[in-house]
Amino acid sequence: SSELTQDPAVSVALGQTVRITCRGDSLRDYYASWYQQKPGQAPVVVIFGENNRPSGIPDRFSGSTSGNTASLTITGAQAEDEADYYCYSRDTSGNIRVFGGGTKLAVL
Amino acid sequence: QLVESGGDMVQPGRSLRLSCAASGFTFRNYAIHWVRQAPGQGLEWVALISDDGIGKYYADSVKGRFTISRDNSKNTLYLQMNSLRPEDAAIYYCARETFTIFRGVDVNWFDPWGQGTLVTVCS
Numbered sequence: 219s220s221e222l223t224q225d226p227a228v229s230v231a232l233g234q235t236v237r238i239t240c241r242g243d244s245l246r247d248y249y250a251s252w253y254q255q256k257p258g259q260a261p262v263v264v265i266f267g268e269n270n271r272p273s274g275i276p277d278r279f280s281g282s283t284s285g286n287t288a289s290l291t292i293t294g295a296q297a298e299d300e301a302d303y304y305c306y307s308r309d310t311s312g313n314i315r316v317f318g319g320g321t322k323l324a325v326l
Numbered sequence: 327q328l329v330e331s332g333g334d335m336v337q338p339g340r341s342l343r344l345s346c347a348a349s350g351f352t353f354r355n356y357a358i359h360w361v362r363q364a365p366g367q368g369l370e371w372v373a374l375i376s377d378d379g380i381g382k383y384y385a386d387s388v389k390g391r392f393t394i395s396r397d398n399s400k401n402t403l404y405l406q407m408n409s410l411r412p413e414d415a416a417i418y419y420c421a422r423e424t425f426t427i428f429r430g431v432d433v434n435w436f437d438p439w440g441q442g443t444l445v446t447v448c449s
Contacts, residue, residue, distance in 0.1 A: 248432060249434075251435035260419055260442055267428050267433040302368075317369040
């Protein structure tokens with residue numbers, strides 16, 4: 219399978235916790251990475267592997283995986299976290315790569 | 327740093343070559359990808375080339391029409407796009423793949439990305 223499925227849109231109240239999920243058969247074999255994209259900007263990695271944050275990414279961002287589902291959790295969402303979030307991984311063949319359809323996060 | 331160039335407005339059926347110039351890291355040690363984003367749409371993975379240029383993989387949507395290549399002596403990645411279609415119109419990003427193994431499982435992520443170059447396909 220070459221599909222990763224994300225909810226199109228999610229909202230969270232300022233300061234609250236939100237989980238963005240990504241489902242796909244390949245996630246049983248490969249880790250996902252997560253990208254934040256703000257309007258007019260290139261994507262930026264926020265989580266990779268089991269739960270790794272690049273330098274400069276706030277520790278309110280965390281990741282996890284269970285079965286065929288990868289999750290990105292933002293604990294204490296801030297206004298600046300409003301963005302599109304994409305998961306990425308390999309497909310089940312291991313060679314082809316795939317992005318999820320993206321989740322638009324609104325911080326209310 | 328990655329800097330794309332070559333984006334333009336072309337007619338359907340024509341060709342275009344994109345370039346991605348790398349600096350600030352040892353280019354020949356990394357696989358590099360092309361990723362595109364149509365206007366108002368999500369990210370779509372396009373193609374991958376291994377660090378030595380031998381391994382090449384493509385999305386089904388571009389296989390047979392696009393060719394990825396690299397010149398490690400020039401620190402530059404290319405994407406030759408032939409038989410362009412209106413649905414190929416997008417911002418094209420190049421992105422460096424960083425790779426490690428954790429608990430016996432591959433971990434891949436993109437960092438950095440270029441700023442993108444715009445390809446428009448219309449008659």
